[in-house]
Amino acid sequence: MIVRRRWTAAATTAILISAALSHPGSAAAAPAPAATPITLAATETALVRVQLRDQAQLDRLVATGADLANRPRARDGRILADLVLTGAQLADLTAQGATATQIVQRAGDGSRHFADSVRAAQARTAAGLRAPGTGQRTTAAVGVDTLAVQQAYWWTTGGQTFLQAQVATTATDDPDVEITVSWRTADGTTGSFPLYRFEDSGEYQYHYNLPQPMPSRPVQLTATSSLGGVSRAVTPALWPNATPPPLPAGYQKDFIDAYLTPVDIQARIKRLARQYRDLVDVIDLPNKTQGYRRNAVAYLGDPAVSAVVVESVRFGDQGMNGVQVRAVDPGRPNRPLTVGYRDRVLTVTLATDAAGKTVSTTDDVAAAINARQANRFRATVEDGSTGLPMPVAGPARLDDGLQGTEVPAKPWTVQALRLGVHRDGSRVGVLAYSQEHAREWATPLVTLEFAERMLANARTDPATRQLLEQVDIFVIPTVNPDGANYSFNDYNFQRKNLVNHCTGPARDPRYRTSWGVDVNRNYTVGSYFDGYVGASANCLSGNYAGTAELSEAESGNVIALAKAHPNIKFAMNVHSYGGYFMWPPGAYRADGRITLPRPSIDESTLFLNSARRIVGAIAQERGTVTWPSQTGPVADVLYSAAGNSADQLYYELGIFAWDFEVGNDRWNPATGEWEGVGFQPPFDEAHGESQEYAGGLVELVRVARDHAAAEAATG
Numbered sequence: 001m002i003v004r005r006r007w008t009a010a011a012t013t014a015i016l017i018s019a020a021l022s023h024p025g026s027a028a029a030a031p032a033p034a035a036t037p038i039t040l041a042a043t044e045t046a047l048v049r050v051q052l053r054d055q056a057q058l059d060r061l062v063a064t065g066a067d068l069a070n071r072p073r074a075r076d077g078r079i080l081a082d083l084v085l086t087g088a089q090l091a092d093l094t095a096q097g098a099t100a101t102q103i104v105q106r107a108g109d110g111s112r113h114f115a116d117s118v119r120a121a122q123a124r125t126a127a128g129l130r131a132p133g134t135g136q137r138t139t140a141a142v143g144v145d146t147l148a149v150q151q152a153y154w155w156t157t158g159g160q161t162f163l164q165a166q167v168a169t170t171a172t173d174d175p176d177v178e179i180t181v182s183w184r185t186a187d188g189t190t191g192s193f194p195l196y197r198f199e200d201s202g203e204y205q206y207h208y209n210l211p212q213p214m215p216s217r218p219v220q221l222t223a224t225s226s227l228g229g230v231s232r233a234v235t236p237a238l239w240p241n242a243t244p245p246p247l248p249a250g251y252q253k254d255f256i257d258a259y260l261t262p263v264d265i266q267a268r269i270k271r272l273a274r275q276y277r278d279l280v281d282v283i284d285l286p287n288k289t290q291g292y293r294r295n296a297v298a299y300l301g302d303p304a305v306s307a308v309v310v311e312s313v314r315f316g317d318q319g320m321n322g323v324q325v326r327a328v329d330p331g332r333p334n335r336p337l338t339v340g341y342r343d344r345v346l347t348v349t350l351a352t353d354a355a356g357k358t359v360s361t362t363d364d365v366a367a368a369i370n371a372r373q374a375n376r377f378r379a380t381v382e383d384g385s386t387g388l389p390m391p392v393a394g395p396a397r398l399d400d401g402l403q404g405t406e407v408p409a410k411p412w413t414v415q416a417l418r419l420g421v422h423r424d425g426s427r428v429g430v431l432a433y434s435q436e437h438a439r440e441w442a443t444p445l446v447t448l449e450f451a452e453r454m455l456a457n458a459r460t461d462p463a464t465r466q467l468l469e470q471v472d473i474f475v476i477p478t479v480n481p482d483g484a485n486y487s488f489n490d491y492n493f494q495r496k497n498l499v500n501h502c503t504g505p506a507r508d509p510r511y512r513t514s515w516g517v518d519v520n521r522n523y524t525v526g527s528y529f530d531g532y533v534g535a536s537a538n539c540l541s542g543n544y545a546g547t548a549e550l551s552e553a554e555s556g557n558v559i560a561l562a563k564a565h566p567n568i569k570f571a572m573n574v575h576s577y578g579g580y581f582m583w584p585p586g587a588y589r590a591d592g593r594i595t596l597p598r599p600s601i602d603e604s605t606l607f608l609n610s611a612r613r614i615v616g617a618i619a620q621e622r623g624t625v626t627w628p629s630q631t632g633p634v635a636d637v638l639y640s641a642a643g644n645s646a647d648q649l650y651y652e653l654g655i656f657a658w659d660f661e662v663g664n665d666r667w668n669p670a671t672g673e674w675e676g677v678g679f680q681p682p683f684d685e686a687h688g689e690s691q692e693y694a695g696g697l698v699e700l701v702r703v704a705r706d707h708a709a710a711e712a713a714t715g
């Protein structure tokens with residue numbers, strides 16, 4: 001079978017004359033892979049940027065439930081993916097032709113960066129202190145194919161100018177078409193770079209490049225194809241070309257001085273409600289979560305040889321941690337298999353034959369426990385132990401394995417802040433919610449910084465006060481507190497919630513870091529259950545959709561809040577990382593890549609124009625520019641995310657619903673590479689993200705205000 005390449009390298013073509021270039025990374029030739037090999041200890045887990053060998057390798061990873069941290073991208077015609085991997089898994093991938101290019105974050109980095117941030121905060125206290133489609137379009141049928149320059153944008157960040165282009169060829173079915181862009185600056189410097197073919201779900205989308213450094217502002221761009229097509233010359237446009245109002249003198253910001261756990265967030269919500277009584281309500285969302293709890297579990301036997309997994313029906317903290325289980329030899333011949341529970345010890349007495357030898361199998365033991373102690377215990381045969389003789393074993397101690405000691409072990413009440421002068425539904429509503437995904441530690445920092453900026457400045461800045469007069473703001477800082485508690489205390493790469501729907505061998509505690517439901521795949525529109533792509537029925541997958549639409553308390557809470565407040569017309573779902581800004585449609589069906597319906601032209605214009613304003617506001621803080629190639633409908637800028645929350649908010653409730661992926665790649669001028677920042681970067685970076693994206697949310701409030709005013713004006 002021929003494996004179709006979705007990403008194809010476009011080498012330089014003979015048609016173009018490449019001028020000498022003074023900037024590393026802007027040369028047309030592909031840079032060499034990292035010279036120093038990156039290695040991990042076999043059992044170490046890390047977030048690694050990996051250059052995969054081909055599309056088939058990515059497809060295999062996805063099929064086996066790989067934890068993709070970011071959307072795969074093209075580089076040098078290969079696929080670049082950020083994956084949470086053990087050293088053993090990385091070694092396997094490397095043996096199959098993949099190359100690790102960056103350790104984005106090691107498992108221990110999260111807790112170190114958390115501890116660093118808290119220490120620094122304590123020290124300070126002690127010290128008393130796409131626009132898709134808007135670029136020029138031009139076509140010229142010169143050769144076999146016709147090229148359309150769909151986007152050509154430039155911008156400057158940190159003193160460095162970048163250029164990004166998106167070009168479509170009419171030769172959509174030819175995976176080997178190579179497209180090259182040549183550019184010229186005002187002073188006559190020229191150069192070129194290749195574009196990469198982007199195919200999604202088997203359908204050609206366009207060719208594009210990661211932002212390329214330029215010596216100065218580019219004034220002309222031309223695309224040529226290996227089939228002979230040449231576009232007309234276009235003038236790249238400035239991106240995003242939108243600037244928010246300047247901050248007034250005395251504007252207050254920077255309310256975040258450390259990473260915040262769910263317990264910290266709870267305290268912060270309480271403090272804000274107390275401090276700004278006249279402007280804040282705290283809303284308890286209706287569905288309590290499971291809480292930071294798990295069933296207590298133990299192996300009866302040796303899982304490397306032969307064992308049964310025994311777990312409590314109740315959670316460990318409900319009196320089941322410390323319960324013991326053992327398998328004993330009755331010491332007499334011809335005994336039946338029996339199960340008894342006394343004094344917090346579950347005793348399995350194995351069956352014996354006429355010679356007094358024990359003859360029960362692992363399957364017999366699991367079945368006997370399930371038959372006779374179903375109200376207290378559940379047993380499954382350890383994967384690989386089926387049909388094996390059950391050894392005399394134990395006593396083994398059941399334990400929930402949870403490490404966090406300062407987390408309340410009870411159902412959790414998720415809270416929303418409601419900010420505004422008129423909190424009565426009479427003003428247009430804006431909803432900002434974060435941490436659907438547990439490990440995205442920077443995201444509640446964004447929404448809480450935003451909330452406190454609005455509140456603090458309402459007292460000192462007339463413009464902010466006026467915004468709070470005109471807009472009704474809802475903020476859910478942590479949608480998934482149970483998963484977040486687990487991420488802070490147990491396994492920092494936890495993405496999902498803590499509800500374990502697995503059955504059978506998948507309940508083996510060796511899979512404990514893979515359990516849970518992907519909250520942002522559990523909504524009702526364009527869902528896995530409706531046949532859309534980008535979620536999984538495998539309970540161990542990073543994108544597990546749950547047992548049904550809205551099966552989880554966490555997703556139900558977001559929808560319940562939106563439904564209870566029909567004045568909410570705008571929403572931002574804050575995730576990390578990668579620097580994306582997206583809106584519906586967010587999902588498509590695999591067969592034919594049929595997306596959810598496209599917004600109308602008017603609505604698309606609103607999404608895009610508002611996005612440019614918000615991207616401009618984000619850039620105001622430290623110059624971070626979200627790339628045009630990563631600004632647009634979810635389904636276009638790369639991905640199908642079946643059952644995500646923004647799609648339900650938009651299609652069912654009529655809310656303009658966006659997604660942020662905060663944490664943009666940083667340009668490394670020394671290597672000429674864009675580098676990923678990860679889920680739990682050193683606190684300085686997370687702090688920077690909180691500041692810039694809080695500015696983006698403030699601009700979203702202005703967008704809502706302007707939209708409401710325009711609606712009122714037109715009646």
Ligand SMILES: [Zn+2]
Nearest residue numbers: 437440575576
């Ligand atoms: Zn996320």
